[in-house]
Amino acid sequence: MTMTRRQTALCALYALIAVAALAGTASQLKPYLALGVVQGNVHFWQDTLLNAASRFITVDIMFVFAVVWRWMLTEARRLKMGGYGWYFPASLLIAFSATLPVFMIHREIARSRLRTVEPEDTGLLGGLSVLLVCAVALGYTWRAVMLAS
Template identity: 35%
Template sequence: MRSWTGVMWFYLLMAIAGALLPWYFNIQALLGPVPFTLKNYIAAGFANNFVASISIDFLIAASTMMTWMIIESRRIKMRYIGWYIAFTFLISFAMTCPLFLFNRERLLK
């Protein structure tokens, strides 16, 4: 096995943080007084102009990055890209993006 580079460690640490930190807040929301519904979830993402700005920024960036992830995975023959896309919606994009970059780096090394 080849040794991991500093950037690989960084991507891996960001993937771990990207899985744990968003879910901490998801759990807090699920335990809160407002019931979880898709309508409430979307409404919270557009509760005011500041939050709407962050939500739109994220949607544009994540859509662009996921498109690149699909194209890049085909280019370098990276397998299981469907899992990254699925986990984006099930866990978090903050986890799948650096995890993809970590595995891409491993494959190209």
């Protein structure tokens, strides 16, 4: 079975999200890269504890990652997706925000191989909320890239 137009469009959206996420997160790494892998990581994680906002977002993302990682594992096994183990280290070492959309592309490719593809409809309100979140995320990414320049 081949991918539907909807699946192809979703994959394109996921790819754009992955690229934007990678650009936004990578733009913040310059001070850490100069320290080397070990010291850069130590300093990065120390910085996540600097203030209440950084602690909040770090704890929030860690719990989101715990839930989503469990889902990713079960979904990958259900769809018989090969090579899904690399998503865990990539999420930790690159960026979860860039790795998850790549997983979603992989998932859509695996779903396209099914005899029947279950439709996934977020509804109008769901779709609008996703667009709003994407717009805010792009705004923050743009600001992060500009501040790092």
